[in-house]
Amino acid sequence: AQSVTQLGSHVSVSEGALVLLRCNYSSSVPPYLFWYVQYPNQGLQLLLKYTTGATLVKGINGFEAEFKKSETSFHLTKPSAHMSDAAEYFCAVRISGSARQLTFGSGTQLTVLP
């Protein structure tokens, strides 16, 4: 069975600073990996995804993530935080085969300080 671990339930950064949100997964087969963002009282929005091919994936709002198979990681980064980035971020995995659903991590709340 697959699982997702997000290190750090809360992360605070200053505006303009680097954002790094950590995600590690476990899967016995090659995974598909996703990052979602959830703003207050809104649904989950897809930021970016990795399926196959290039391991560095660029998403919306300046975010990117790198799939590192040797480290079983898919950390999310953004070079310069903006106040509007404050939200909760979820890493998720979907395994190949018959499963269609996503398995989510427990989330990381990002706070951006002025």
Add this chain to the structure above:
Amino acid sequence: GAGVSQTPSNKVTEKGKYVELRCDPISGHTALYWYRQSLGQGPEFLIYFQGTGAADDSGLPNDRFFAVRPEGSVSTLKIQRTERGDSAVYLCASSLKPRDIDMNTEAFFGQGTRLTVV
């Protein structure tokens, strides 16, 4: 509609009562998912529909939970004899049919229904 619509947005019910939560997916999306998000946790899978049939209901916690999608569009999640532990945000998502070869079809999420059992 433009996005996945869930109603009601909030539901407060008494322990032991029956509740129904509705999901209206994006038009043309044949795949529909229900997830449950407890406080401080990520969403947990409940059930997946492809068309009218439940293709995977392995996430339903017990037989008090049931979901239907009779016409392959709107879905209703039904919870019988609600318990305080059922309190959570129930999320619905829809997507085009995930193809066997390419499983990266994006799922679009609704805003959820916040269920509180008192």
